Amino acid sequence: MLKSLDIYGQRNTLKIVVALNLLLVGTASLLYTNRLVEKLEAREESSVRLYAKALFNVYNQDANEDLTFITKEIIFANKANHVPTIIVDEKDVVIVDNLEFEAGISKEEKEQEVASELAEMKAEHKPIVMEREDNSLAFIYYHNSSLLLQLRFFPYVQLAVMITLGFLAYLAFSSARRAEQNRVWVGLAKETAHQLGTPLSSLMAWVEYFRTDPAVDGSITDEIEKDVKRLETIAARFSSIGSIPTLKSENISETVLQFIAYLEKRISTKVKMHVENFLVDGKEVKINKLLFEWVIENICKNAVDAMSGVGSLTIRLLPLPNNEIAIDITDTGKGISKKNLQKVFNPGYSTKKRGWGLGLTLAKRIIEEYHDGRLFVKNSEVGRGTTFRILLKENVVNEGVVVKGEKTVKSA
Helix, strand or coil: CCCCCCCHHHHHHHHHHHHHHHHHHHHHHHHHHHHHHHHHHHHHHHHHHHHHHHHHHHHHHHCCCHHHHHHHHHHCHHHHCCCEEEEEEEEEEEECCCCCCCCCCHHHHHHHHHHHHHHHHHHCCEEEEEEECCCEEEEEEEECCCCHHHHHHHHHHHHHHHHHHHHHHHHHHHHHHHHHHHHHEEEEEEHHHHHHHHHHHHCCCCCHHHCCCCCCCCHHHHHHHHHHHHHHHHHHHHHHHCCCCCEEEEEHHHHHHHHHHHHHCCCCEEEEEEEEEEEEEEEEEEEEHHHHHHHHHHHHHHHHHHHCEEEEEEEEEEEEEECCEEEEEEEECCCCCHHHCCCCCCCCCCCCCCCCCCCCCCCHHHHHHHHEEEEEEEEEEEECEEEEEEEECCCCCCCCEEEEECCCCCCC
């Protein structure tokens, strides 16, 4: 059964709430604006009908009357509310229009512009059909006013602005929260290192005391000393969290082989550990050895837990293009489901009944922030196992010519 503290599980809930609110406000704004647009469209259509009716009434009263004032100003005195209109007869001949033209335009250019506008109007609206005094039909075409066009796009602009502001607020909130989390983790790590200091000093004194006692088996004292030194290493790791670690060029193959040899004696004897090294001799990487070994330990121990203490654990060191080195850690455990693949590095995620679920989170941070590398799940299949991959940049010091064969470390 999956158990997870999910310390930051509310983050996803907050995202959903914010997204739903934005969607709700955007939808409400869009619906309301659409209603206004529909009303304004109906009003403009009514105005165009009134314009045409007034025009024909005046025209029929006196065919020689100058209609310029009517065509330009009868309906919309304000240029911002102007509705461009063209009235044609049954043969598509223009009777009159209220279009605005640049000063000095020629008659041919005017006719071309009117024809172009008429084609656009036909595509935009169905014509308003009116019967003239001589029982012939007139067809009225028109554009929407600029106000209506602006109003139609307003909710989308408003929604875009709201999304942008929401995104910027989320980034600011996330940045502040991460900074606070980092301070908590750093404080906890350093306090842990400090608390370990006193009992470690005492344990070292007891080791020296036992060495002077001939009745105590020396091999037992040696093993106790190894574990005490191991605790000192752990304390040093915690102490280095939050500080910029010192990176040294290390032989990556030797580092991994030595640490796996140490680790295999301290895990279940039913887990067979294998190291397959395909790197050439002398491949070096700039690492902080204490922190890097911590990463390997975290991944391996998680793998052992995933196998319930029984199975096979394989560590492969592989050369990649662009001077990269890959370290693949593959177990034969229960695997990770697709829905949980994105959660494995989240703080608080754990499949164990005990533990805080911070191991892989810290491992990823150590590799990516301190070593400028990458740590990710290369592949996983439920019931068959998981492969974690570490990518590091090679520190090119010298070029080896001898390729190591496969080397296997088996547990006793």
